[in-house]
Amino acid sequence: MKQGKWLGVLWLIGLLLVTSTAEAREEGPHMNQVLAPFSGSTLNGKTIHYEIGAYDKTVIHFFATWCYPCQEEMPAIVSLSEQLNQQPKSQFIPINLTSSENSVKALTPFLQQYEATFDPLLDNDGSLQKGFQIFGIPTTIVINADGTIIQRINGPINKEEFLSISEQS
Numbered sequence: 001m002k003q004g005k006w007l008g009v010l011w012l013i014g015l016l017l018v019t020s021t022a023e024a025r026e027e028g029p030h031m032n033q034v035l036a037p038f039s040g041s042t043l044n045g046k047t048i049h050y051e052i053g054a055y056d057k058t059v060i061h062f063f064a065t066w067c068y069p070c071q072e073e074m075p076a077i078v079s080l081s082e083q084l085n086q087q088p089k090s091q092f093i094p095i096n097l098t099s100s101e102n103s104v105k106a107l108t109p110f111l112q113q114y115e116a117t118f119d120p121l122l123d124n125d126g127s128l129q130k131g132f133q134i135f136g137i138p139t140t141i142v143i144n145a146d147g148t149i150i151q152r153i154n155g156p157i158n159k160e161e162f163l164s165i166s167e168q169s
Contacts (some may be wrong), residue, residue: 003093006042013096023133027151028161029132029141030107030149030152031149031151031152031163032148032149032150033148033149034052034147034148034149035052035141035143035148035149037049037050037051037052038050038131040095040122040123040128041121041122042119042120042121043056043096043104043107043108043111043119043120043122044119045100046119048093049075050091050093050122050143052146053145053146053147054091055089055090055091056089056090056144056145057084057087057089057090057091057142057143057144057145057147058090058091058093058142058143059080059084059091059092059093059094059140059141059142059143059165060093060094060132060140060141060142060143061077061080061092061094061095061138061139061140061141062091062095062097062101062123062128062129062132062134062137062138062139062140062162063077063094063095063096063097063120063137063138064096064097064101065096065101065106065107065110066100066101066102066106067136067137067138069137069155069156070137070138070154070156072156073138073156073157074114074116075114076156076157076162077116077138077157078098078114078115078116078117078118079162080157080165080166081094081116081117081118082117084150084166089145091160092118092119093121094116094120094121095121095122095123095128096120096121096122096123097123097126097129097134097135097137098122098123098124099123099124099125099126099129100126100129104122107120112159135154136154136155138151138155138156138157139152139153139154139155140152140157140161140165141153142165151164151165153162
């Protein structure tokens with residue numbers, strides 16, 4: 001009889017965990033939802049703004065220096081950022097998960113190693129990571145001119161996704 005009670009208690013705990021996890025994931029931006037404007041400071045002290053309608057396409061990319069998949073993907077991300085900079089109505093917003101870094105000092109040599117010319121927005125307090133519901137990195141989000149999220153890639157981008165992002169308007 002005691003085993004039956006414990007199984008019931010464990011089942012109830014499991015149900016509560018699943019329910020609370022599902023509720024937690026309902027927050028934040030999802031596919032086909034409009035992304036709210038935001039801004040933040042970059043490594044070089046500039047302010048980056050995201051505003052609905054300011055660009056035909058905005059690509060937001062979350063990464064960290066310690067993340068092996070981010071390191072593997074970084075040459076493609078550098079290339080993507082350069083291509084987007086050539087498109088007049090496109091914006092690339094790289095976001096470093098600074099709150100998870102050992103030190104922000106690791107960021108400059110990391111960017112230099114990959115010859116990255118972009119100036120990443122720093123998520124010092126983890127608020128962007130939480131707001132965008134970034135559970136794993138790298139994560140890339142593509143937004144259209146209406147502010148609607150049209151693509152979310154959890155994990156490294158592959159060649160087809162790279163082409164899709166760089167060519168879509």
